[in-house]
Amino acid sequence: QQQVKQSPQSLIVQKGGISIINCAYENTAFDYFPWYQQFPGKGPALLIAIRPDVSEKKEGRFTISFNKSAKQFSLHIMDSQPGDSATYFCAATLEGGATNKLIFGTGTLLAVQP
Amino acid sequence: NAGVTQTPKFQVLKTGQSMTLQCAQDMNHEYMSWYRQDPGMGLRLIHYSVGAGITDQGEVPNGYNVSRSTTEDFPLRLLSAAPSQTSVYFCASSDPSQGNYGYTFGSGTRLTVV
Numbered sequence: 001q002q003q004v005k006q007s008p009q010s011l012i013v014q015k016g017g018i019s020i021i022n023c024a025y026e027n028t029a030f031d032y033f034p035w036y037q038q039f040p041g042k043g044p045a046l047l048i049a050i051r052p053d054v055s056e057k058k059e060g061r062f063t064i065s066f067n068k069s070a071k072q073f074s075l076h077i078m079d080s081q082p083g084d085s086a087t088y089f090c091a092a093t094l095e096g097g098a099t100n101k102l103i104f105g106t107g108t109l110l111a112v113q114p
Numbered sequence: 115n116a117g118v119t120q121t122p123k124f125q126v127l128k129t130g131q132s133m134t135l136q137c138a139q140d141m142n143h144e145y146m147s148w149y150r151q152d153p154g155m156g157l158r159l160i161h162y163s164v165g166a167g168i169t170d171q172g173e174v175p176n177g178y179n180v181s182r183s184t185t186e187d188f189p190l191r192l193l194s195a196a197p198s199q200t201s202v203y204f205c206a207s208s209d210p211s212q213g214n215y216g217y218t219f220g221s222g223t224r225l226t227v228v
Contacts, residue, residue, distance in 0.1 A: 043206075
């Protein structure tokens with residue numbers, strides 16, 4: 001299986017709250033897990049990424065939590081702001097270290113209410 | 115640097131017409147890919163290339179052709195457009211050899227087939 005399953009499909013969070021988006025994968029050969037952020041009319045942009053040798057990575061208000069045994073990883077957005085309103089995609093590589101074949105989740109539409 | 119440039123931004127085709135979506139990058143990236151984005155389905159890989167002269171099929175290649183004669187350019191050809199090809203198309207590039215494991219996406223081409 002080469003699927004990456006993402007949930008929820010949409011999410012509404014109040015300003016200052018925590019946004020949590022979850023992804024699960026099946027292929028244990030995956031070795032790179034990026035998150036992308038996409039604003040309307042724009043292409044996806046790399047937000048943060050993690051490799052399976054660590055359980056957590058934090059960059060500013062964005063944190064990836066990774067559970068290798070459960071084959072799950074999640075994005076946490078702390079102190080969510082209206083400017084974070086966007087579609088978020090998780091992804092995984094199919095071949096070790098070579099991101100020529102990124103497999104994407106179906107996306108989560110995040111709305112942060114002021 | 116312009117990054118990844120896609121043209122045109124919008125296009126309307128009649129069923130059966132052919133066209134080429136252009137993609138160019140100025141970052142000297144080896145890897146380039148084409149994805150299509152449809153509501154609720156995330157980004158699905160159409161074709162990819164690991165270098166000039168080398169291409170391969172992704173998840174949804176039917177109805178599309180690609181070629182990679184130079185490092186910079188990776189055009190996507192629709193041979194005979196069908197309404198099912200109505201979508202937003204994204205070109206992306208990366209180069210792990212440069213320490214760039216995340217894809218850089220273009221701004222997309224919105225294609226409507228009537």
